[in-house]
Amino acid sequence: MSETFEPTSASGPQEEVGGQGDWIARPDELEAYRIVGRPVAGGEGWTYETVYRQGQRRAVKQLRRPPQAGAEWPSTSDLARWQDVMTALATVDNEHLVRVLEVFAGPPPRPAGTRAAAGARRYAYVVMEWLEGSTLENLLRNGEIDRVEAVKHVxxxxxxxxxxxxxxxxxxxxxxxxxxxxxxxxVTADRGLVLVDIGTMRLLGEGPDPRRPRSLGYTAPEYTRAPERSPAPAADHYALGAVTYFCLVGEVPPGDMDSAAVRASARQRVERAAAEIKVPRTRLGDLVMGMLAADPADRSSPAPAELLEAITPERRRRRTLMLVAGAAVIGVVLAFSLVMGNEGGTSSTPVSSVPNLAPFGASHASFTARQAGDSLQISPPLGTNRYDFLWGMSTGPGLVACGSVVDFDVTMDPSADRESGFGVGVAPRSSIDADQPSGSSVQYEWVPRSVSSTPGSRIRPALLPGGAWNARTQPVMAPDVGATHHVHVIGEGKGLEMTVDGVRASYDVPRVECGGVAIRAWGTSMTIRNLRIKLSA
Structure with a gap:
C-alpha cells in the first residue's frame, strides 16, 4: 500500500511514498519496478529495493518534490540535467561509483494492476544498480566495523x-x-565503498541549485551561508574531509570551522584517533584539517594516493616503501645527469639534456618502464584500476625548473583497443608526491565512441593528479594516434602548449609552476624516441 508522508516544512506538499508490493513505472507503463522492501528515507527522497519485470534487482530513488513544485515538476530541463549526469557517469570506469541505469518522471507508486489517477502528481525517479551492503554510517553507528576498517574505505x-x-x-x-x-x-563485499545518489550532482560550470538539501556537518560552510553559490569541486573536498573525520572520531565534525579554538580541538581529536589506530597522526591531521578549511581558497584536495599513504599504519607503510625502493634500485638507476658542455669547454646551458628518468606509480601497481638513452618504453596497467592512478616516468626531485621544453617522437601500440581510451601526457613542471605527479599537464589521446559521438584523436589539458580542468575548455582535433608523431611541449610562465606534427594547442595555467618533467601513458603501451628535455630557471 502507498503511504502519505508529512512534509518536512510547513509549505511543502505531502509526499506519496510506495510500500511493499507497489509498482513504479513511467506514465505509459502499467508495471515496471515492483517494490520488495520498505522505503529508506534520506535527504533527497526515498530509496526502494525493487525487482524489474525480468527479475533483476534494482535500487529506485524517488526524489522528494521541492516546496511549491508545480504540476510540471520535474521540468524538461531538470530531466535533461539528470540525463546529462547519467551519461557522464557512463563514461567513467570506477568501481567505487554507482552505475545509473535510467532517469524518468512518473506518477506516484501504485498497487499492481492499477493506473495512475487523472491529475496525479509527477515524481522524478533514478534507477541504479542494486548494491548488497550497508551504509558506512550504519556500519559505524552499529559497531559492525571499527575505526581501522572504516578509515580504509576513505x-x-x-x-x-x-x-x-x-x-x-x-x-x-x-x-x-x-x-x-x-x-x-x-560498503559492499566485492567492491568496497561505493558512492551513491546522483540527484544533487551538477556538471562543473553549471549554475547553483539553492533548493538542494544540505547535510549538517558535511555541507561546505560557503554553501550553508550562500545556497545560491555556484558549485565547485571544493565542496566535495570538504565533504571528503568530513567523512574522514567521522571515520576517525566517530562523530560529525563541528560546524564552526572559522573558529581557531574549534579547529584546534578538532585537530586534537583527529590526531588522537590517528595515534590510536597507529597511522601518521601529524600527516593525517594536516590532510583532514586542510580539507575542512572554512575558506574554499585554502582548502586542500589530496589525491587518493596521498590519503592512502596517510591512513596506512606506520609499520606496513615502512615495509611497503622498502619493497618499492628495493624494486626500483633493481629495475632502474635512480640517478640524474645532464650532458653539459660545448666544443670549446664548459657551459651552463644544456646542449643535449636527456636525464635518467625514474618510474612513478609502481607502488600502486606493477608496470613496465624502461629507458635506453633517449628512448622510453612505457606499458601501463590495463586492468580495472587503469584510471585509479597515474603511471609513467619523471625526472624526479633532482631537477627542478620553472620553464621547460620537451620534444620526442611517440609510437603507440598499433593494436591498441580503440573501443577504450588511451594516450600520452606530459606535465612539464610537475612534482612527485606519494608516487604520483601533480601539476598542469597536456595530453595527446584517443577518445573512443563509447564516450563521444565523434571518436578521434585529441589534444587536451589536464590538472594532475585528478585530471580535472575547466569543462568548457574544448579539446583540439589532432593527427591520428595510429602513426608515429613528433610531440613538442612547452611550459613557460603561465602558459602550457603542445604541438603534434604542426597541430598546436595552447592553454593558460592559474600560476607559474616549477618542477620536473613527468611523462605518463594510459590504455596502451608506447615507445618514445629522440627524447630531449631543456630546462630553464
Whole structure:
C-alpha cells in the first residue's frame, strides 16, 4: 500500500511514498519496478529495493518534490540535467561509483494492476544498480566495523571523488557530487565503498541549485551561508574531509570551522584517533584539517594516493616503501645527469639534456618502464584500476625548473583497443608526491565512441593528479594516434602548449609552476624516441 508522508516544512506538499508490493513505472507503463522492501528515507527522497519485470534487482530513488513544485515538476530541463549526469557517469570506469541505469518522471507508486489517477502528481525517479551492503554510517553507528576498517574505505571514497572531478576520466564533463556523506556510501563485499545518489550532482560550470538539501556537518560552510553559490569541486573536498573525520572520531565534525579554538580541538581529536589506530597522526591531521578549511581558497584536495599513504599504519607503510625502493634500485638507476658542455669547454646551458628518468606509480601497481638513452618504453596497467592512478616516468626531485621544453617522437601500440581510451601526457613542471605527479599537464589521446559521438584523436589539458580542468575548455582535433608523431611541449610562465606534427594547442595555467618533467601513458603501451628535455630557471 502507498503511504502519505508529512512534509518536512510547513509549505511543502505531502509526499506519496510506495510500500511493499507497489509498482513504479513511467506514465505509459502499467508495471515496471515492483517494490520488495520498505522505503529508506534520506535527504533527497526515498530509496526502494525493487525487482524489474525480468527479475533483476534494482535500487529506485524517488526524489522528494521541492516546496511549491508545480504540476510540471520535474521540468524538461531538470530531466535533461539528470540525463546529462547519467551519461557522464557512463563514461567513467570506477568501481567505487554507482552505475545509473535510467532517469524518468512518473506518477506516484501504485498497487499492481492499477493506473495512475487523472491529475496525479509527477515524481522524478533514478534507477541504479542494486548494491548488497550497508551504509558506512550504519556500519559505524552499529559497531559492525571499527575505526581501522572504516578509515580504509576513505581511500575508496577519494578514488570516486577524484574520478568525478577528472576531466580525463569523465571525457571532458567532470561532475560535482554535492552530497557526500556516510549515508551515501554503501560498503559492499566485492567492491568496497561505493558512492551513491546522483540527484544533487551538477556538471562543473553549471549554475547553483539553492533548493538542494544540505547535510549538517558535511555541507561546505560557503554553501550553508550562500545556497545560491555556484558549485565547485571544493565542496566535495570538504565533504571528503568530513567523512574522514567521522571515520576517525566517530562523530560529525563541528560546524564552526572559522573558529581557531574549534579547529584546534578538532585537530586534537583527529590526531588522537590517528595515534590510536597507529597511522601518521601529524600527516593525517594536516590532510583532514586542510580539507575542512572554512575558506574554499585554502582548502586542500589530496589525491587518493596521498590519503592512502596517510591512513596506512606506520609499520606496513615502512615495509611497503622498502619493497618499492628495493624494486626500483633493481629495475632502474635512480640517478640524474645532464650532458653539459660545448666544443670549446664548459657551459651552463644544456646542449643535449636527456636525464635518467625514474618510474612513478609502481607502488600502486606493477608496470613496465624502461629507458635506453633517449628512448622510453612505457606499458601501463590495463586492468580495472587503469584510471585509479597515474603511471609513467619523471625526472624526479633532482631537477627542478620553472620553464621547460620537451620534444620526442611517440609510437603507440598499433593494436591498441580503440573501443577504450588511451594516450600520452606530459606535465612539464610537475612534482612527485606519494608516487604520483601533480601539476598542469597536456595530453595527446584517443577518445573512443563509447564516450563521444565523434571518436578521434585529441589534444587536451589536464590538472594532475585528478585530471580535472575547466569543462568548457574544448579539446583540439589532432593527427591520428595510429602513426608515429613528433610531440613538442612547452611550459613557460603561465602558459602550457603542445604541438603534434604542426597541430598546436595552447592553454593558460592559474600560476607559474616549477618542477620536473613527468611523462605518463594510459590504455596502451608506447615507445618514445629522440627524447630531449631543456630546462630553464
Amino acid at each position: 581511500y575508496e571514497l577519494a578514488s570516486a571523488v577524484s574520478a568525478l572531478h577528472s576531466s580525463t576520466q569523465m571525457d571532458g564533463t567532470p561532475l560535482i557530487h554535492l552530497d557526500i556523506k556516510p549515508a551515501n556510501c554503501v
